[in-house]
Amino acid sequence: MRKGVDALQMVFAMFILIVVTLVMIKLFTGIVKPDTLPKIDDFQHAYNYNREKIRCGDLCNAFTTGGCVDMRSAVGFCREKVSIDINGDGRTGERKAYGIIAGIPYCEDGLYCFHIYSCACGYTELDAKECLDIMKDFYFQESGSEMTGKEATCKAIQPGECTFDPRSWKKKLPGFEPATIREGKYAGQVWGADYWWKIAGYPEICGENPSGSTTTVSGGLQLSCISPSSGTISCSWSGCSGNSEVYVAYSGPGGSDRCNLAGDKSASGSCQKSVASGNYNVVLSCDDSTSSKSVTVS
Numbered sequence: 001m002r003k004g005v006d007a008l009q010m011v012f013a014m015f016i017l018i019v020v021t022l023v024m025i026k027l028f029t030g031i032v033k034p035d036t037l038p039k040i041d042d043f044q045h046a047y048n049y050n051r052e053k054i055r056c057g058d059l060c061n062a063f064t065t066g067g068c069v070d071m072r073s074a075v076g077f078c079r080e081k082v083s084i085d086i087n088g089d090g091r092t093g094e095r096k097a098y099g100i101i102a103g104i105p106y107c108e109d110g111l112y113c114f115h116i117y118s119c120a121c122g123y124t125e126l127d128a129k130e131c132l133d134i135m136k137d138f139y140f141q142e143s144g145s146e147m148t149g150k151e152a153t154c155k156a157i158q159p160g161e162c163t164f165d166p167r168s169w170k171k172k173l174p175g176f177e178p179a180t181i182r183e184g185k186y187a188g189q190v191w192g193a194d195y196w197w198k199i200a201g202y203p204e205i206c207g208e209n210p211s212g213s214t215t216t217v218s219g220g221l222q223l224s225c226i227s228p229s230s231g232t233i234s235c236s237w238s239g240c241s242g243n244s245e246v247y248v249a250y251s252g253p254g255g256s257d258r259c260n261l262a263g264d265k266s267a268s269g270s271c272q273k274s275v276a277s278g279n280y281n282v283v284l285s286c287d288d289s290t291s292s293k294s295v296t297v298s
Contacts, residue, residue, distance in 0.1 A: 039102070040115070040116055040117065042101050042102040043084065043086075043101055043116045046084040046085055046086050046101075046116075047084060047085035047090065047092065048084045048092045049084050049116060052082040052084055052113075053116055055080075055082075056077065056080065056116060056117035056119070057117055059073070059076055059077040059080055059113060059119075060077050060113070060117060060119035060126070062077075063076075063077055063119065063121065063126070064119070068121035068122060068124060071134060071137070071138045072138070072255060072256065074126060074131075074134050074138075075131075075134060075135055075156075075251075075255075075256065076255065077113050077114070077119055077126055078113070078114065078126055078131035078134060078135055078156070078157070079131075079135065079157065079251070080112060080113045081093065081109075081111065081112055081113075082111050082112060082113055082116055084108075084111060084116070085108070086098075086100070086101060086106060086108050086111075087099035087108060093108060093109055093111075094108050095109045095161050096109070096160075096161050096162045096163075097109065097162060098162040098163065098166075098169060098193055099173075100173055100176050103176070103179070104191065104195075105164075105166045105178075105191065105192060105193040106160070106193050107159055107160020107161060107162035107164075107193045107194075108160065108162070109160045109161055109162070110159040110160020110161070110162070110193065110197075111160075112131075112157065113126075114126055114127050114131060115128075127200075128157070128196055128197070128202075129199075129200040129201055131157065132153065132200055132201055132205075135149075135152070135153040135157070136149050136150060136153045136205065137149070138256070139151075139152040139153060139249065139251070139256065142249055142257070142258055143247045143249040143258055143283070143285060144245070144247055145290075147289075147290050148247055148249055148283050148285040148290055150205045151283050151285075152251055152281065153205065153206075154202065154206035155251075155281045155283075155292065156251065156281070157197070157202060158197075159193060159194035159196070159197040160193065162193055164192035164193045164194040165178075165190055165192050166178045166190065166191075166192065166193070167190060178190050179191045181195070185198075186198060186199070221237075221239040221240065221284070221286070221287070221289050221290075221291045222239050222291065223235065223236075223237045223282065223284040223291040223292070223293050224236050224237070224293065225282045225294075225295040226295060227295055227296065227297045227298065230277070230297075231274055231276070231277065231297060231298075232272060232273070232274055232275070232297065233272065233273050233280060233295055233297060234270070234272040235248055235250075235270060235271055235272075235282055235284075235293070236268070236269070237268060237269060237270070237284045237291075238268035239267070239268070240265075240266065240267045240268065240286035240287055241267065241287050242265055243265065243287070244265060244286050245261075245263060245264060245265055245286070246264050246265065246266060246269065246284070246286045247284070247285040247286070248261060248271055248283070248284050248285075249282070249283050249285075250273065250275070250280050250281065250282040251280065251281055252279055252281065253276050253277070253278030253279070253280075257273065257275075259271035259273060275297055276297070277298055278296070279294065279295075279296050279297075280294065280296075280297060281293075281294055282295060
């Protein structure tokens, strides 16, 4: 009789051990370190990947073949979005769509060349973090305003418009379980589709909410931009005090530039530029305040 009891106890103990082991495996596979971001090659099975990689390679070559000193070319690579399909529906770069790459959630409309192409030159690699520093400095030099530089950078690099928290996704992806961040500033939080944007440092200048704008509009500052004809941007503004210089900078497919307003302290004014077709972001800066507008040029 005693031998039977011992055997049952042994079976019960083994059962408990198996349960504990499974729980521990689940715990450690659901908590991830920040350094486990997917490698660039993990995107290679996405539809349209090869075509977009070639396009990003051309942008990278424009930077590297010039000796890696042309910051305009670097910015051109950094801000270039890629249009690939990561949710398997055959459509690329969809707004508000989401998918999983190597167990990590992403917004399909929040992917850039640095996600799928390694653009390196010497000790410099144009990843999300390096692009933050380069773009911030570039736009500051272009506009002469630190605030405008930050504003333009935040507008240029976005994690997308999908729901960041995978627990709130309407469509549950088979086999995917949301993971928890183990280390760093965001430890304990669920790994969301905006995490790459966060650990690269964008919230430090853009705020935790990746809306792309930290604009503070004061004193009735107003900016209006239209495309009156093909290849043209026309902007007008008002509400500046007239006591500080005015800057109007724009960025888009044709590069970045600004209206020639050197020394201008007008309370209101306008400017017009010839540009390539595409979507542009225009930023007005005066009196330590900014306002921005988006305009599509045909």
